[in-house]
Amino acid sequence: MNPAALKVNLPELVSGGLLVVNTEAFKKANLAKAGYETNPLDDEALEKEYNLVKINITELTKEALAESPLKPSDKTRCKNFFALGFTYWVYSRPLDPTVEFLDKKWGKRLPDLANANIKALKAGYYLGETTEIAQNRYQVSKAETRPGTYRKINGNDALVYGLVSGTQSANKDLLFSGYPITPASSILEGLASMKHFGVKTVQAEDEIAAIGVALGASFTGSLGVTATSGPGMCLKSEFMGLAAITELPMVICDIQRGGPSTGLPTKTEQGDLLMSYYGKHGELPIPIIASTSPSQCFFAAREAVRIALEFNCPVILLSELYLAIGSEPWCTPDISSLPEIKPNVIEPGEEYVPYKRDPQTLARKLAFPGMKGYEHRIGGLEKDESGSVSYDPLNHEHMTQIRADKVKAIANTLPPTEVHGNKTGKLLVLGWGGTDGAITSAVNRMQAEGFEVSSVVLKHLNPLPNDLEDILSGFEKILIPELNHGQLRFLIQAKYLRDTIGYNKVQGRPFTVNELLQKIQEVL
Amino acid sequence: MSQETAEAPAPLTKKDFVTANEVRWCPGCGDYAILNAIQKTFPDLGIPKENFVVISGIGCSSRFPYYMETFGFHTIHGRAPSVATGVKVANPDLSVWMITGDGDGLSIGGNHLLHILRRNLNINILLFNNQVYGLTKGQYSPTSSVGMKTKSTPMGSFDHPVNPIQFALGAEATFVARTVDTNPKHMVETFKAAQAHQGTSFVEIFQNCVIFNKDVWEGIYGRDSRDEQILYLEEGKPLLFGKEKDKGIRLNGIKSEIVKIGENGITEDDIIVHDTAHDNPLYAALLSQLLHPEFPTPLGVLRSIERDVYEDCLEGQIQAAKESKGEGDLQATLSGAGSWKVE
Numbered sequence: 060m061n062p063a064a065l066k067v068n069l070p071e072l073v074s075g076g077l078l079v080v081n082t083e084a085f086k087k088a089n090l091a092k093a094g095y096e097t098n099p100l101d102d103e104a105l106e107k108e109y110n111l112v113k114i115n116i117t118e119l120t121k122e123a124l125a126e127s128p129l130k131p132s133d134k135t136r137c138k139n140f141f142a143l144g145f146t147y148w149v150y151s152r153p154l155d156p157t158v159e160f161l162d163k164k165w166g167k168r169l170p171d172l173a174n175a176n177i178k179a180l181k182a183g184y185y186l187g188e189t190t191e192i193a194q195n196r197y198q199v200s201k202a203e204t205r206p207g208t209y210r211k212i213n214g215n216d217a218l219v220y221g222l223v224s225g226t227q228s229a230n231k232d233l234l235f236s237g238y239p240i241t242p243a244s245s246i247l248e249g250l251a252s253m254k255h256f257g258v259k260t261v262q263a264e265d266e267i268a269a270i271g272v273a274l275g276a277s278f279t280g281s282l283g284v285t286a287t288s289g290p291g292m293c294l295k296s297e298f299m300g301l302a303a304i305t306e307l308p309m310v311i312c313d314i315q316r317g318g319p320s321t322g323l324p325t326k327t328e329q330g331d332l333l334m335s336y337y338g339k340h341g342e343l344p345i346p347i348i349a350s351t352s353p354s355q356c357f358f359a360a361r362e363a364v365r366i367a368l369e370f371n372c373p374v375i376l377l378s379e380l381y382l383a384i385g386s387e388p389w390c391t392p393d394i395s396s397l398p399e400i401k402p403n404v405i406e407p408g409e410e411y412v413p414y415k416r417d418p419q420t421l422a423r424k425l426a427f428p429g430m431k432g433y434e435h436r437i438g439g440l441e442k443d444e445s446g447s448v449s450y451d452p453l454n455h456e457h458m459t460q461i462r463a464d465k466v467k468a469i470a471n472t473l474p475p476t477e478v479h480g481n482k483t484g485k486l487l488v489l490g491w492g493g494t495d496g497a498i499t500s501a502v503n504r505m506q507a508e509g510f511e512v513s514s515v516v517l518k519h520l521n522p523l524p525n526d527l528e529d530i531l532s533g534f535e536k537i538l539i540p541e542l543n544h545g546q547l548r549f550l551i552q553a554k555y556l557r558d559t560i561g562y563n564k565v566q567g568r569p570f571t572v573n574e575l576l577q578k579i580q581e582v583l
Numbered sequence: 584m585s586q587e588t589a590e591a592p593a594p595l596t597k598k599d600f601v602t603a604n605e606v607r608w609c610p611g612c613g614d615y616a617i618l619n620a621i622q623k624t625f626p627d628l629g630i631p632k633e634n635f636v637v638i639s640g641i642g643c644s645s646r647f648p649y650y651m652e653t654f655g656f657h658t659i660h661g662r663a664p665s666v667a668t669g670v671k672v673a674n675p676d677l678s679v680w681m682i683t684g685d686g687d688g689l690s691i692g693g694n695h696l697l698h699i700l701r702r703n704l705n706i707n708i709l710l711f712n713n714q715v716y717g718l719t720k721g722q723y724s725p726t727s728s729v730g731m732k733t734k735s736t737p738m739g740s741f742d743h744p745v746n747p748i749q750f751a752l753g754a755e756a757t758f759v760a761r762t763v764d765t766n767p768k769h770m771v772e773t774f775k776a777a778q779a780h781q782g783t784s785f786v787e788i789f790q791n792c793v794i795f796n797k798d799v800w801e802g803i804y805g806r807d808s809r810d811e812q813i814l815y816l817e818e819g820k821p822l823l824f825g826k827e828k829d830k831g832i833r834l835n836g837i838k839s840e841i842v843k844i845g846e847n848g849i850t851e852d853d854i855i856v857h858d859t860a861h862d863n864p865l866y867a868a869l870l871s872q873l874l875h876p877e878f879p880t881p882l883g884v885l886r887s888i889e890r891d892v893y894e895d896c897l898e899g900q901i902q903a904a905k906e907s908k909g910e911g912d913l914q915a916t917l918s919g920a921g922s923w924k925v926e
Contacts, residue, residue: 210922224913234673254904256911259672259897264698268665271658271695275638275669278656279677283669301659390925391917428654428670428677431633436602436648438657439641447604448649 061085062093071571077149078109081138083117114186116141123182127175137179144183150197154184207390214353214382215242217389218312219249221360222284223256228361229368229400232281236261236272238291241324242380243314246286266294270311274298277307278437280427282364286312288380289331290320296339299373303343303462305437306414306423308367308402310360312376314383317567326567327381329492329542333549335375336521342459344466346370347521349377351495354389356382359518361397366469368402371422372462377520379493379542381569405433413437413446414458421465470522478530480506480513486583487534488514489559491547494540494570501575512579517547528555538562538582540570595626600635602652608643613764613790617711618650620770621680625653628778630678637680638667640687643718644711644790647682661692664699664708668893671704675894678778679706685726686716689745693725700754702893703782707774710747710787711764715796733795747787748871748885752864757782759867760884763789763804769815769882776884782892803880812875816883821854824879831855832873839869841878859887 060068061084072078085100099105100113120138127134140161147154158177165173187196226233235258237247251260259281263269266287273283287295292313302309315331317323335347346366350359356378363376403422405411413435414423426433435446441458443449479499490498495516502514515530517523531537531551539548540562548561562578564570600622608614625635635653639645641660648655658666667681688696688710699706715733716722722735726747730739751759758780762773770788777784789800798805803812810826822832823844831854833842842849861867867886873879905911 204925206925208918208922208924210917220913220917223911227913232673234669236669253911254901255908256913257901257905258911259901261668261672261897263665263668264694267662268668268695268698271662271665272669272672274658275656275666275671276673277669278666279636279670279673281673283673297659298662305656391922394914394917427674428636429633429674431631434633434653436651436655436657438648438655439659440657 062089062095062099065099066093066095071573072109073573074108076109077112078105079112079114079142079145081116081142082113083115114145116145116183119182119186120179123178124175127178128171129175133172134175137175140176140179141183141186144180144185145187146183147180148184148187148196154180204388205390209388209390211386212354212357212389213384213386214350214356214378215245215314215384216249217354217356218286218350218360218376218378218383219246219253221357222250222310222364223253223258224357224394224397225361225364225400226282227394228397229282229364229402231368231402232257232259232276233284234259234261234273234276234281235284235286236263236269236276237286238263238266238269240266240288240291242316242383243286243288243291243312245383246312246314266291267298270295270298270302270309273309274302274305274307277302277309278305278427280425280429282308282310282368284310284312286314288314288316288324289318289322289334292331292334293338299345299375300340300343301439302373303339303345304439304441306371306462307373307425307437308371309373310363310367310376311373312360312363312378314378314380316380317565323567325380327379327493327542327569328565328567329377329379329494329546330565331377332491332520332543332546335377336550342463344463344521346372346374346466346469346519347377348374348519349492349517350379350382351492351516351518353382353385353387355495355518357389357392361400362518365400368400369422369472370420370465370469371403371425372465377492382493405430411435412444414442414444416461419468421461421468467522470519470525473519473524476515476517476524476526476530478513478515481511482513482530483533484511484513485534486510486512486536486538486579487531488512488575488579489517489531489537489539489547489551490514490541491517491520494542497570497572497575498540500572501579504572504576505579510579510583512583520547520550523550523554531555531557536560536582538579540564540575540578542569592631595632597622597626599632600625600652602650604649606650607646609794611791611793612643613713613792614644614647614711616764616767617709617770617788617790618647620767621651621709621774623767624771624774624778627775628678630778634677635680636670636677637682638663638670639682640684640692641718642684642687642716643792644682644684645687661687661690662695663687664692664695667706668699668702668704671706672894672897675705675898679704681706681708683708683710684717685710685712685714685724685747689747689750690725693745693750696750697754700751700756700783700785703757703890704893705781705783705895707777707784708786709774709777710785711790712747712787713790713792713796714744714799715792717792717795721795746871746874749868751785751787752867752871752886755864756785756886757888757890758784758884759886760784761787761789761880761882763800763882764791765800765804766882773883776887780887782890803875812879814873814879814881816857816859816870816881816885818857818859818884821851821856822881823851823854830879832878834869837865837869839873839878859884860889861886 120141124134235250273285276283317326317328350356363374367374405426505512537559545561637648637655640663723733723740814824
């Protein structure tokens with residue numbers, strides 16, 4: 060820690076926690092920049108509250124690299140690897156993967172740089188070993204892992220693979236069109252490099268064109284997909300109306316970031332839930348699903364593809380910047396065992412009535428250009444069952460109702476909602492999307508201490524699962540933590556008329572487990 | 584042994600492209616003539632009926648798909664180029680026709696029009712220009728003349744209008760043509776040339792809105808003016824016009840001027856010869872600057888050049904990727920580089 064880092068991060072350290080500071084950095088100028096009037100290291104309270112370890116990391120790094128041919132200023136830059144080496148010692152972690160990483164990254168091009176960083180890394184580790192400067196070492200036991208093939212995955216990569224996998228399971232061509240926007244751009248880039256899978260990508264001139272290209276592809280028999288972030292969602296909303304009234308399948312991925320407007324484009328937030336629900340013209344329900352972790356983006360993308368193709372409607376897939384760029388180890392699935400997706404398409408020889416519906420899903424069946432004898436017209440004007448333009452007032456009411464009922468019918472195809480913990484108790488922590496990790500960890504700890512706390516993290520936001528109302532009724536209190544000002548809470552209270560407690564954070568950062576623990580304890 | 588032989592499909596006729604829908608344009612609207620010309624063109628193109636797709640935005644012209652017995656998509660205001668792009672990229676075998684107007688294509692959809700033209704997808708774009716917003720009942724459009732009085736410009740418009748042909752040339756469209764709703768034969772010829780062109784074909788059609796901008800083109804194509812005011816472009820032929828075909832366009836420096844054959848020693852050799860694939864794109868720009876009423880208005884194909892077609896390039900890259908990397912295998916990708924096994 061330098062003074063600035065100390066100021067920002069100290070509130071997150073639990074009492075008694077290990078605090079390592081680089082004494083060299085605590086000089087007047089740095090202290091002033093961070094807004095310290097006196098040196099916090101001189102404050103005895105700090106040493107009492109935390110397990111404070113003072114190391115002159117800068118100086119020790121320079122000494123360790125005395126013989127390196129690097130310039131002095133470059134040597135100083137290696138101090139981060141010194142600190143990392145020390146941290147590895149504290150957590151009893153091996154050095155080899157990082158040594159390999161450095162070798163691979165710079166070994167050939169800049170061998171001096173690679174060697175210096177490796178040396179600094181080792182020096183930091185040996186400092187811990189020889190001086191036992193920290194009183195405690197921590198053993199993080201290997202996570203209990205099931206056998207399988209693992210890989211590191213971030214949310215956007217998982218989403219790319221999920222889109223490819225979903226369209227393969229549906230035997231559909233995938234056409235993706237996007238316009239570069241942080242943090243969604245890597246989806247366009249990822250799919251553009253999957254041409255050998257037959258994936259077509261179009262970098263459109265703007266957000267509106269991107270969704271238009273996707274819709275044109277869906278009309279033609281591919282699955283059209285687009286991805287963006289909040290501001291792009293606003294631009295795409297007129298086309299979502301057209302996709303909904305023409306009842307064409309499409310997946311619209313919104314990788315949420317701090318808004319409104321350009322807002323905090325590189326920070327995370329869950330601010331687009333209500334926009335996804337209501338930010339459109341006319342009566343227009345759209346299915347909404349959310350991913351709960353980086354690797355879950357794979358399954359969320361498959362689920363979005365399934366709903367879009369089986370129900371023939373646009374689907375909004377909500378991810379979050381924190382998931383998009385965050386990585387985790389992932390036990391990769393057996394692709395051949397993933398369930399088939401059955402698009403609702405006309406059977407050869409079947410008489411075609413464009414808006415006649417499947418009784419189960421209420422989906423209309425699709426026929427595509429190139430299919431002889433199935434020529435028909437669709438468009439933004441309201442249609443009757445035959446596909447003709449209709450201004451009949453009762454027909455409009457009927458079609459509006461059926462578009463809503465179709466979205467409701469999706470709930471009948473969902474598995475039972477997973478409750479983490481007992482199905483009844485004092486408190487249910489209800490979240491959605493990317494807060495899953497922090498919520499589950501906090502609830503685990505409360506459960507281990509014997510508290511009657513359970514959690515549910517929703518993946519389906521529209522429709523909400525059929526069994527959610529029953530689950531809610533099993534708990535005395537409901538706490539809804541969200542990285543927004545209470546958007547899920549608004550929906551839950553409106554739909555189920557249940558009083559709930561909100562816990563909201565709009566700082567561009569995810570919840571910490573500690574924050575949630577404190578709130579849960581306060582609520583209990 | 585079966586004696587079955589495939590019955591040759593009956594040749595398509597105009598009737599095959601007429602829908603049962605009642606056509607709802609105003610009586611006397613120029614759109615009727617354009618619809619008629621398209622329905623006459625399609626059967627002659629040698630394309631199976633199910634491979635035609637007609638796509639439109641919003642406006643009077645954009646009701647077009649409902650009257651064509653083909654696959655059709657009436658989309659949203661200005662955005663037809665993006666939907667058409669998705670259709671063509673998804674299935675390059677389709678014959679895609681995009682119908683737009685001066686408001687739809689050049690105002691709300693100007694950006695999309697620019698990009699579809701530069702990308703050069705093999706799509707035909709017909710822009711009906713009547714210099715007014717008809718569907719919303721008579722506001723001025725981006726092609727309206729300065730001074731035009733409408734409900735939204737009660738004291739006259741002071742917006743400088745956009746010249747659709749110049750716009751298309753500026754976007755480096757590979758095929759740019761102009762025709763008129765009063766000349767069915769010329770329309771059919773122009774539409775056939777548009778379909779024959781590999782790449783985005785842009786056709787401006789002078790169209791008469793009888794309600795909100797009646798007779799706006801009368802000074803060009805009216806019975807009394809057309810001989811002197813229309814310059815029919817023919818490949819390899821000099822730019823001659825007039826009842827006796829005795830007037831022509833000559834280049835004077837970088838300016839064009841009207842000259843009369845036989846006067847001041849002018850012969851046909853002095854007249855510019857029409858070349859749709861001229862090396863210098865400024866030639867077509869020069870034609871686009873022959874403005875009424877000083878000059879006769881050029882009708883026909885102004886420019887037609889070859890350039891790589893967007894969807895062909897994309898298909899080519901997909902093939903190349905498959906050849907170099909092999910057909911994609913998701914399981915192998917996931918368990919490839921960067922993965923590890925846990926027993």
